Amino acid sequence: DSGVTQTPKHLITATGQRVTLRCSPRSGDLSVYWYQQSLDQGLQFLIQYYNGEERAKGNILERFSAQQFPDLHSELNLSSLELGDSALYFCASSVSGGARETQYFGPGTRLLVL
């Protein structure tokens, strides 16, 4: 158990809809990362937050947005969903968000868009 929790575990929705994925980092970790893993793809880095502020942005679509709240939990919002958004979404956390810090991953949320 990494100490990172993600809810829900599974999510089934329809094209055009909007969903919110939630992540609680390990106790004491200030930085949160979001990744997307599509079928036969590696993990694609989406975005990183540190202590409530966006720190780095990767391959995140404009239809996706995220935020980190004062209690340090984070939410990833996916809107105007398309079939291709079906994937496993991982959240990870680290102590202070340095590029060389170990990231601790949650179990993921599996999203299926029908």
Place this chain on the structure above:
Amino acid sequence: DQQVKQNSPSLSVQEGRISILNCDYTNSMFDYFLWYKKYPAEGPTFLISISSIKDKNEDGRFTVFLNKSAKHLSLHIVPSQPGDSAVYFCAASEVDQFYFGTGTSLTVIP
């Protein structure tokens, strides 16, 4: 554009033998490399890392080798154990960007 590539989707090894997992990258600006292990229904867990200024890092049964001129990274597991059966991802970072390979599924046969 896959900047980190793991060209072998799967690998099978006998228990007690060496497992060698390979990874190639294209970006010469990567300065830190990591290996993660992933079991089914779990998130990846950190295994071992190496800075670009080194060519080898060892941690118990796990050794990572970095060949910068070839832009090649490898993970050696000796001896391999059945509990090592998992998907292994290599990853690289450049400043604040993180890139992962597609993973290699290792099966260690008892």
